[in-house]
Amino acid sequence: MKKRPSIKKRRTKNDVNSGISSVDQSNHESVECISSSLSMNIESIKKRTGHSPDIKFRKVDIGKNSGMKSVIVYVQGLVDEITVTDFIIESIMNSPRFSSEIMPQEAIGIISEEVVSMGGITTEEKWDSLYLSLLSGDTVIFVEGSNVALIASTQGGETRSIQESTTNTVVRGPKEGFTESITTNIAMVRRIINNPDLWVESMKIGSVTNTDVSIMYINGIAEKKIVGEIRSRLKKINIDSVLESGYIEQLIEDGTMTPFPTLHNTERPDVVAGTLLEGSIAIFVDGTPFVLLGPALFIQFFQSPEDYYNRFFIASATRFLRIFVFIISLIGPALYVAVTTFDQSMIPTQLLIMIAAQRESVPFPAIVEALIMEVMFEILREAGLRMPKAIGSTISIVGALVIGQAAVQAGIVSPAMVIIVSITAIASFATPSYSMAISARLLRFVFMISAATFGTYGIIMVFILVLVHLCSLRSFGVPYMSPLAPLIPSEVGDTVVRRPLSGRKARPKLTTADNKIREGEHQKPQAAKDTGMVNAFYQKRGKRGSK
Template structure:
C-alpha cells in the first residue's frame, strides 16, 4: 500500500521534472561544431545555448533586393558600446548603397567587411566555440542567411570605472593614476610609460566558465627567458572553473604555499609596474581587477615605495630604515613587553618597574593573557572597521577607542602600559607599506607572544632565528626570497636597507635580469661647474655693472 503511493508520488515528481526541463532551454545543449547556413537555425542555437537570456539582443535586418537577404546582428546588452553598434554597424548596413543592390549572400560578407563597417577587428568565423567566446567578451556577431560564416565586429564597451588615484599605495610625490578593472586600460597605461617595442605582451584565457583574460608582460631584452618560460608553464597548468581576481593566480603559481609571507608582489600603480619591468621582472595582468602581479619578488621589495625613487636618496634611506624598524615593532612589540615583565624585570629601570607593578596590581591576569585579550579585541575592531559601511566605520572607531582605552583600564582588565604597547603595535602595523606583509606580521605576532611567555627572551630570540631560516628557505620563481642579503651580493645591496643615488644604479639585479644588465651610461653623476668658472662668471658680472655705471 505504502509502496503504491510512493511510486505514484515518484511518478508525479518525474512528470514535473520532465515538464520543467521541456519548458526551459538546456544550457548544455549540444550544437554542431560549425555555423549553419540557415539564419533561423543559428539564432535558435544561440537562444538555446544562452538559455534565452534577456540580455542577448537580436536585431533583424533585410538588405539587398530581388531577393531580400535576411541578416541578424547579435550582441550582449551592457557589454558593448551601444553608440558604436548603432552608428558604425547597424546604420551603415541599412543605408549603404552597395547593400541595396541585387547581390548574392556570398558577396555580403565581403561588402560588409571592406565597404560598410567602420570598426576595427572585423573578421569572419565559422566555429561556434570562437563565436560564443567573442559574443560573451562584448563583440557583435553578424549573421547572413545562406552563408555558413559569421562576422565578428569589435564593439567592446559598456560602463567601466574611470581612472582614479590609488587608495592602497598612496604617495605624496609621483603619478596619481591607478589601474582599473579593465585589462586593456591597464596595459595601455604601462605602454604610455614604456614606449618601446621590446615591451612584449602574451595573452591567454583562464577559467573554464569565466574565460578570464590574462596577459603576461615583460621587456624582451631584459627579462630572463627561463623565468618567462616558467611563468607560462605555471599559468598553463591552471585548470579552474573561474578566475575572479589576481589572488587566484597568485595562490596557484607561487613556489611555496606553507608560508604567511607573499612570494609575489602586487600593486595597482602603473609607475611601480614600469619600474619593476625595467629591472627585469614579469607582470601578470588579470581582467576584472586593478591589482597586477609582479615576480620574482624579494622580501625587501615589500618595504620599498615608488616614492623612494622620486625623493633624494638620503631621505629615502632614512624612511626605509624607519619602515623596517616599524615592521619589527609590529612583529615583536607585545612579545618584548611580555618577556620583560614576566622573566627579565631587571632590565626595566627601577622607578618604571615600580610604576608598572603598581598598575598591574589590580589586573587579575598574567601579562600574556592580558596581551592576548587586547590583541584579539583590537583585531576584532580592525576587521569590523574594514567590513562596516563608511557611515558606521567612524562610530566603530570611537566605541573601540573607549572600550580599549578608558573602559578596559577602569574595569581592571588590562593595565595602561599594555594599552600603550598594543596601540603602538597597531599603529606600526598600519605604517607597513605592503598590506600583505602587515597581515603576516599580525599572525606571526601571536607565535612570538607564546614564545616570550614560555621562555622569555630566549624563546623570542629562538623564534626570530626560526623566522629568519624560514625566510631564507623561500623562493620566488627560483630566486632566493632574501636576496641580495642572503645570498649576499655586494653590488646589489645598494637598493635594500639603503637607497643609492639614481646615478649609482649602473646595473640591474643579476638574479632577476640576465641580459642587458647595463641600465645607464657612464659618468651620470652630477658635475657642477668648477670654482674657476664661477669666479670668471662673477668677474664678468662685475665688469658689466661698472660699464653700466
C-alpha cells in the same frame, strides 16, 4: 603520507574536467559549426544562453534593396552601444554597395571590407570561439545563408574610470591607479614604457569564467627562463574560475606553506613599470586592479615607489624606518609579555616599577592581557573594514577611545599594554605592502605565545626560525632574501637603504637577462665649473664691492 595529496589532486582534476566536458557535450549536441540558417542560429544562441534577456538580437536588412537579412547579436552592457548602432547597424542598413544578386558569402566580404568602418573585424565559423567573443563584448553579425559569422570588436560599456589608487598612495608621484579592465591597465603601462620590447602575452584561464590573463615583460631585460617558468605555471592552471589575481597568485607561487607572500601585487602602473625594468614579469588579470609581479623579493615589499622619487637621504631613512617598524609590529607585544613575565631583570628598575605599578590591579596574566588587546584590535580593524564609510569613523572612536580608555580605567588592562597595542597597530600600517603587513599580523601571535612560554629566549628562537624560513623561500627560483642573502654587494645599495640614482649602474643580476646596464657613465650630478652664471649685474657689483 605522500599518496594522499596526489589522490586529492587527481580527484580535483577530474572534477574540473567533468565540468568542462559537460559544457563541451552540450556544445556537441548542437552543431559545432554555425549553420547558414538565421533562425536556427538565433534559436541555438537563445537555447545555449537560456533566453537571457541581456543578449540582444537585432534583425537588419542588408542594404536598401538587396533583400538579404542579417542578425546582429550583442550583449547589452558589454558593448559600446553607440558603436554598434552607428558603425554596424546603420552602415549595413544604409550601404548602397549591396545589390539584389549578391551572394551571402560575398555579402560577408563586403561588410567586413567595405561597409563596417571599424578597427577589429574577423570571421568565425565555430560556436565555441563565437561565444567567447560574444560574451567578452564583441558583436556578432550573421548573414542569411552564410555559415560564417562576422565578429566586430565593440568592447565597451561601463567600466570604472581611472582613479587614484586607494591602497598604494603616495605624496609624490603619479596618482593614477589600475582599473578593473585589463586593456586599460595594459595601456597604462604602455604609456609609461614606450618601447617595442615591452611584450604582452595573453591567455584565458578558468574553464567557466574564461578570464583574460596577460603576462607582460620587457624582452631583453626579463630573464627568459623565468618568463618560461611563469608561462608554464600559468598554462598548468586548471580551475573553473579566476575571480581575482589572488587566485593566480596562490596557484603559481613556489610553496603554499608560508605566511609570506612570494608574489608582489600593486595597483600602480609606475610600480609595474619600475619592476619590469628590473626584470620582473607582470601578470594582469581582467576584473581586478591588482597586478601581480614576480619574482618578488622580501625587500621589495618594503619599497615604496616614492623612494625613487624622493632624494636618497630621505628615502634611505624611511626604508630603514619601515623595516624597523616591521620588526616592532612583529615582536612588540611579545617583548612586553616576555619582559613582564620572565625577564624582569633585563629592564631598568624605574621602567620595571612603572610597569609593575600599572599591572598591580590587572587581574590577568600578561599574555592574556596582551591577547585580549590584540584580538580586540583585530576585531576593530576587521569591523572597520566592513563598516559603511559614514559610520566607520564613529566606530573607530568608540573602539579606540571609549573601549581603550574604559578598559584601562576599569583596571582590566594596563595603560602600558594599550600603548604597546597602539604602537604595533600603527606600525603594521607602515609597511607599504598590505600582503606583507597581514603576514606580520599573523606571526605576531606566534611570537606572543612563544614569549609567554619561554620569554626572550622563545622570541629569539622564533625569530631565528622565521629567518631560516625566509632564507629557504624562493620566488620563481630566485632566493627570497636576495640580494641580502645570498649577498650581492652591488645591489645592497637598493635594499635597506637606497643609494643615489647616479650609483645605480646595473639591473639586478638574478632576474635580468642580457640588458643589464641601467645608466651611462658620469651620471653623478656636478656643480658647474663656471660660477659666473649669476646675473651679470650682481657679478659686477660683487667686484666693485671687493675693491
